[in-house]
Amino acid sequence: MRRQSHNITLAIILVAVVALISLALPNKFLTVINFESMTSQFPEFGLLALAMLLAMLTGGIDLSVVSTANLSGVIAALVLANLSSVPVPVVILLAILAGIGTSAVCGLFNGTLITQVGVPPILATLGTQGLFLGIAVIITKGYSIGGFPEEFLIIGTGQLAIFPLPLIIFSVVALLIALMLRHTKQGFHMYMLGSSSTVARFSGVNNRRIVLNTYLLSGILSGLAAIVIISRVNSMRPGYGYAYLLQAVLVVILGGTDPNGGFGSVLGVVMAVVLLQVIQSGSNILAFTPFFKKFMWGFMLLLVMVINYFTNRFRERGGRIVKEVL
Helix, strand or coil, rough: CCCHHHHHHHHHHHHHHHHHHHHHHCCCCCCCCHHHHHHHHHHHHHHHHHHHHHHHHHHCCCHHHHHHHHHHHHHHHHHHHCCCCCHHHHHHHHHHHHHHHHHHHHHHHHHHHHHCCCCCHHHHHHHHHHHHHHHHHHHHHCEEECCCCEEEEEHCCEECCEEEEHHHHHHHHHHHHHHHHHHHHHHHHHHHHHHCHHHHCCCCCHHHHHHHHHHHHHHHHHHHHHHHHHHCCCEEEECCCCCCHHHHHHHHCCCCCCCCCCCCCCCHHHHHHHHHHHHHHHHHCCCCHHHHHHHHHHHHHHHHHHHHHHHHHHHHHHHHHHHHHC
């Protein structure tokens, strides 16, 4: 009930924002060109937001999603740039496998730090955030890598009918994650672990394995985001997309995910991603400065957390009153 109520509220807000921006920017916002621009941009941080969602459902957080994507993108870019003698389809497959394989290792490293060493998720991923980015800088010496095969660029710039391929990739991944959360033991145990690790443990759940699998999946999603990114911009350099971290956290919380774990949905995150992209697109058309956008994202994050805090207090107070009456 709580999830459905939040999603309905978010849908109403989304419709209202689209209507307001359309009225403020007639003949500019609701155009095919703007639609194509928006739907080719948000899948990148949308995939990172899904990675963040998985970590937060268990009561943790993954601050290394962007750095994982950076390192994975660098590895994939090196494969694409240095194996020109290999047939193009093989190079593309190797690059994708290398990028996602690297991100999987990063995710396992995060999970191992948390489950085996006992480092809190926020500290573990804060440390690996700098570690993964530093490795990427060392490998590239700070320079960008480019010149990828044209066939690879189709992933980030191609279309199927009127729909950009990045949008299709994001939609398929979001559907698979939603099915995983709803219909598998991993998903059920992630919600249980986020609600109460003690209850989950006494229910026979292997908490360490669930956390390790969660951060592995988070890493893989970051690697997939890296493939989409480098195929869209036709280059890769360490530090790309540094603003995506704040946006990913904002999107997940705006989508109704409880930072303490145990509550959240893919549908809420998807609607929040679209809402954020609509606002960002309107800001670009109105020529707002990047500094104002950062201020706006930070303000929105704090506002949503304050609203959620008072909403939860009101709900708890209402529950106590009902119990007293009964």
